[in-house]
Amino acid sequence: MRIRIKTLALAALATLGALPTLVLAQDNWPNKPISLIVPYPPGGTSDVVGRQIAQRLREELGQVVIVENRAGAATAIGAAYVARAPKDGYTLLLSAGTTFTVNPHLNDKLPYRLEDFEPVALVCTVPFAFVVKKDFPAKTLKEYADYARANPNKINNATNGQGSMVHLLGEMIATGLNVKMTQIHYKGAAPAMADIMGGVVDSNVEALTNAVPNVNAGQYRALAVLSAERQALMPGVPTFRELGYPDIQGETWYGVFAPAGTPKPVVDKLNGALRKITSSPEFVESMRKIGNEAKSGTPAELLSSTQEQSKVWGGLIKRLNITLQ
Incomplete structure (x- = not known):
């Protein structure tokens, strides 16, 4: 019994001793290169958005941000890779909305779940x-x-x-x-x-x-x-809503996610950097040129929006009996 108590006491002291190191690591984040996983091949819109974000994060955080394209299985390969990554803020996912709002309703054997991720910030929408x-x-x-x-x-x-x-x-x-x-x-x-x-x-x-x-x-x-408002790049084209079809509205988006369990101070710092980037005139204009709309928000807002859209697309998929072939 005494040996067991002594062992537990030593384990507790070791854990307490590690806490300052953990706190220090969070305070010093980032102190090494960050990987931004883009679950699509190079050259597409997602890749362009990812490289824009990586470049500006590098300037904002003072650390190298490397874009890694891990394409395949309708984004599941890249998403699963990030879900299994260390929870330290050094491996991030640039996700399209479909990763969490559509794919789970079409494939019940996905190697990831929304719960495996920590939402960080919305980046842009795609009209x-x-x-x-x-x-x-x-x-x-x-x-x-x-x-x-x-x-x-x-x-x-x-x-x-x-x-x-x-x-x-x-x-x-x-x-x-x-x-x-x-x-x-x-x-x-x-x-x-x-x-x-x-x-x-x-x-x-x-x-x-x-x-x-x-x-x-x-x-x-x-x-x-299909957007809520007319688009600046197509000012003469009406929305479905103004033509009398308010229910015909939809878009996809890109957002940054970290593995679930990533320390809150790291998520908060990353969210602050991304919100500063996405609200800057330079980023807004860079997205406008490729037809996207720069957006920002809190982790809670990204989570709520993802869950709401998942219900919308899940309902449509179920109602129309849409399956993968």
Whole structure:
């Protein structure tokens, strides 16, 4: 008994002795390079956003921030990597909304959960536009809806893949307009965009990043945007809401997450740095140029928004019985 008591006492003293070191480590954070995991291949919008954030975090924190692209399995590979990383603030995830709001409703065997992460801060949102091929007979959203009702299932609407955000937004539009469209699933945004430019498909939901230059060049036409307000890069294009469809609204976003259990002082310092970055005129303009909208907020706000959007997309997926094929 005495030996056991002595052992426990020594363990307690060792733990207490380690506390100053732990506190010091938090106070000195960051004192080594930080890895920002982008769960997509290089070159896409997410990669551009990630490198913008990394560069500005480097300036704000005075420490190297390395972007690591760990793509695959609809972001699950990158997300799982961060979920298993040490809880010290040196491995972060730049997540798209779908990682936590869509994927869990399509795959019940994901190697991560939202509870495995500590939300840090929202970075930006990605608005979408509803576009039609340049020679499509409808010139307005009303004409599109009338044409679709007169020709059920004859309109081919492109998506970026079964269960993608673009697919869900396309289904939201069909439901909201009370029309029947045939969803054509592509393996990514590039082939879907190529086919609407080529007139192979009739309509598509596109991120403003892709839509703006092609609409301006006359490759196809935009009928409405899915954001709450009109977009500065498409000022002449109305929102679904102002056209009488308030329920047709959706966007995706990028936010920074850390492994669950990351010390609060580290999360708070990182949140403060990110909020300063995302509210700066330079970052706002850099996002505007690629069709995104800079955003900021608290960890609690990011968590709440993620949970709310998860309910919205989960409800739509269940109602329409959408599955991965």
